[in-house]
Amino acid sequence: xxxxxxxxxxxxxxxxxxxxxxxxxxxxxxxxxxxxxxxxxxxxxxxxxxxxxxxxxxxxxxxxxxxxxxxxxxxxxxxxxxxxxxxxxxxxxxxxxxxxxxxxxxxxxxxxxxxxxxxxxxxxxxxxxxxxxxxxxxxxxxxxxxxxxxxxxxxxxxxxxxxxxxxxxxxxxxxxxxxxxxxxxxxxxxxxxxxxxxxxxxxxxxxxxxxxxxxxxxxxxxxxxxxxxxxxxxxxxxxxxxxxxxxxxxxxxxxxxxxxxxxxxxxxxxxxxxxxxxxxxxxxxxxxxxxxxxxxxxxxxxxxxxxxxxxxxxxxxxxxxxxxxxxxxxxxxxxxxxxxxxx
Numbered sequence: 001x002x003x004x005x006x007x008x009x010x011x012x013x014x015x016x017x018x019x020x021x022x023x024x025x026x027x028x029x030x031x032x033x034x035x036x037x038x039x040x041x042x043x044x045x046x047x048x049x050x051x052x053x054x055x056x057x058x059x060x061x062x063x064x065x066x067x068x069x070x071x072x073x074x075x076x077x078x079x080x081x082x083x084x085x086x087x088x089x090x091x092x093x094x095x096x097x098x099x100x101x102x103x104x105x106x107x108x109x110x111x112x113x114x115x116x117x118x119x120x121x122x123x124x125x126x127x128x129x130x131x132x133x134x135x136x137x138x139x140x141x142x143x144x145x146x147x148x149x150x151x152x153x154x155x156x157x158x159x160x161x162x163x164x165x166x167x168x169x170x171x172x173x174x175x176x177x178x179x180x181x182x183x184x185x186x187x188x189x190x191x192x193x194x195x196x197x198x199x200x201x202x203x204x205x206x207x208x209x210x211x212x213x214x215x216x217x218x219x220x221x222x223x224x225x226x227x228x229x230x231x232x233x234x235x236x237x238x239x240x241x242x243x244x245x246x247x248x249x250x251x252x253x254x255x256x257x258x259x260x261x262x263x264x265x266x267x268x269x270x271x272x273x274x275x276x277x278x279x280x281x282x283x284x285x286x287x288x289x290x291x292x293x294x295x296x297x298x299x300x301x302x303x304x305x306x307x308x309x310x311x312x313x314x315x316x317x318x319x320x321x322x323x324x325x326x327x328x329x330x331x332x333x334x335x336x337x338x339x340x341x342x343x
Contacts, residue, residue, distance in 0.1 A: 003287075003318050006125050006133040007046055007054045010039060010118040017107030020139065020152055021087040024101040025207075025269065032102075033268055033301045034139050034152045042136055042261075042297065045307030051318045057135075059120035059164075064113060067120060071159045071189050076147040080109045080154060095148045095184055097210025102152060112139055112154040119157035119296045120164050126254055126294045127168035132287075132317060134295040135161065142183035142258050142298050143208055151181065151208055158258045158296045159189040162196055165254055165294070171195040174252035176242060178282065179260025179298040180270050182206045182214055182223065186258065191217050197250045199242040200224065201235070203271060220249070229272050235263075236281045243289060254292040261300025261309040268301050276308035283316025293317070 013036065020032025046052045068077060079093060087103035094100045115137035122135035141157030143150045162173055175190070177183040177200040190196045197220045204225040205212040214223035222245055224238055246252055265273035286293050300306055 003051060003131055005046070005049070005052045005314060005318055006122070006130050007043070007052050008057050008118050008122040008125070008133060008135050009043065009054055010057055010137050011114050012036070013107070013111050013114060017085070017105070018111035020108070021103050021105070023152065024099065030268075032152070036138070037303055038301065038306060039136055039138055041303055041306035042300075042310040045310035045312075046134070046136075046314050048307075048311045049314045049318060052314060055121075055125070057114065057118040057121045059117045059124060061117075064117050064120060067160050067163050068113075068116060068155060070163055071146070071156055072144075073147040080104065080112075080149075083109050093148050095143070095145060095150050095208065095210075098150065098208070101150055104149065104154065108139065109154060112141070112144075115139060115141060115157045116155050116160045119161040122294050122296070123161035123164035123256075124168075126292045127165055127170050130292065132293050132295075135297060137297050140179075140260070140298040141296070142177060142179060142186045143181070145185040145188040148185070150185075152299075153185060156185050156189055158183070158186050158256055158298075161256050161294050161296050162190065162193070165256070166193070166195065170253045170292075172197065172250040172252050173254055173256060174246035174250060175199070175256045175258065176239075176246065177201070177258040177260075177298070178239070178263075179258055180262040180267075180272065181208055181260070181299065183258060184208050187217070187221055194220070195250075196220065197246055197252070198222070199246055201238055201242060202226070203229075232274065232278050232281070235274070235278065236285065239282060240285050243285065247289075252291065254294060255286065255289065257286065257293060257295045258298045259295050259313070260298040261302070261306060264300075264302055264305050264309060266302045266305060267299075269299065270302075276305055276312045279309050279313035280316035283313045283318075287317050
């Protein structure tokens with residue numbers, strides 16, 4: 001059976017002004033690769049499926065600002081609002097214990113606000129009864145904390161979707177972050193939200209926290225770290241177990257999925273080698289939960305593979321291929337921690 005996926009499209013910006021300028025990674029300054037070409041490729045892949053319907057990001061600007069005021073500190077939002085046209089480093093607005101890794105500019109802040117509008121619109125559609133909505137937004141958001149930006153992220157789009165759903169009475173909520181990197185910003189923002197639970201699957205070491213590994217601040221967060229690159233079977237089984245964990249802990253009324261395509265081979269910010277077809281399996285296991293799913297775009301920068309990745313995810317979500325064999329016990333290369341405790 002095929003269902004409908006609402007593809008919420010971000011309002012276009014000026015690619016010459018709102019693309020990433022550079023990023024510090026592994027001690028080297030690299031050219032930025034987050035720009036509007038990512039959205040074009042992802043859109044192209046999803047629209048190959050007849051069950052996808054594109055809609056505009058239409059959340060009200062006043063609502064966007066109100067939501068941001070809940071998620072981010074006022075001084076931080078003011079500093080971003082004062083960003084100049086030319087990229088600058090704001091060393092005081094970095095994650096705890098880490099050096100600045102990206103600059104900020106007015107164009108990037110404008111794009112980030114449009115990303116928040118896109119995520120909020122997707123959440124509004126879910127609150128209004130849609131089963132699947134996909135916020136095709138950029139820059140990504142899950143590294144943006146209450147008062148910091150990093151890793152291309154300036155404003156937290158997933159947290160914005162969560163807040164819209166909470167205010168609409170869709171509670172409790174589960175967040176599943178499937179980007180290669182740990183969502184340090186999302187974890188910090190939702191820490192006081194007692195009706196929100198987070199599970200993240202990510203690579204070890206965790207390069208975007210000072211300690212190199214994650215110690216969850218609450219028992220509403222589970223961090224799954226892969227110490228070696230997993231194979232497809234183990235990764236998908238871990239997604240299944242993570243969804244089981246969310247179901248057991250909070251019986252969520254909906255899922256917010258921070259989806260990164262940076263786990264595929266050839267990603268300039270990745271280290272794993274999955275093919276696009278893994279996203280068919282991910283989409284399938286999400287659809288099998290029979291829950292509303294609000295997808296928010298995070299990483300994924302291999303332009304030549306993004307369309308195939310988004311198409312594969314859409315096929316899995318809407319067409320539900322046959323399930324794989326039952327999961328086996330967790331592989332030894334996975335660290336599962338909660339509130340600072342190990343396996």
